[in-house]
Amino acid sequence: MARGLQKQQARANAEKRAAANAPPKSQLKAMVAGNQFKCPKCMLMIANYKLVVQHMEAKHPKEPVPTEESFSVAK
Template sequence: MARGQQREQARAKAQKEAAKRAGGVSQLGARAAGLQIKCPKCFIAIANYNLLKQHMEAKHPKETVPPESDFQAKA
């Protein structure tokens, strides 16, 4: 009988732990809100203007980088 009680306690503890893990909070909404600037060439979402400059230099070297003021009005 002692083993039966241990088994029930272990099962209850495992259910509590599983409930803690299953209740995760998604950060997709916060991530989407942080990505406010879009590349004018390929429309990829970027977090800030400095990253946009780096992206444009690396991926679209023939295109000119738009001024920062274009993105300040949208944000």
């Protein structure tokens, strides 16, 4: 009885460990989804449009800031 329970616990622990160690695919997905903006000048991936505007003003002040729509089309 006790041995069986131990085995079950060990398996549960191993699964927990595996989940903690393995990079979950959902994280990668979230990363991709969170970086759908790309600087047209330096191809930097940017999480949101506000940061795109900030990036353009800081890094490429001579370039026109692209509209948010132009990103959603290009993905």
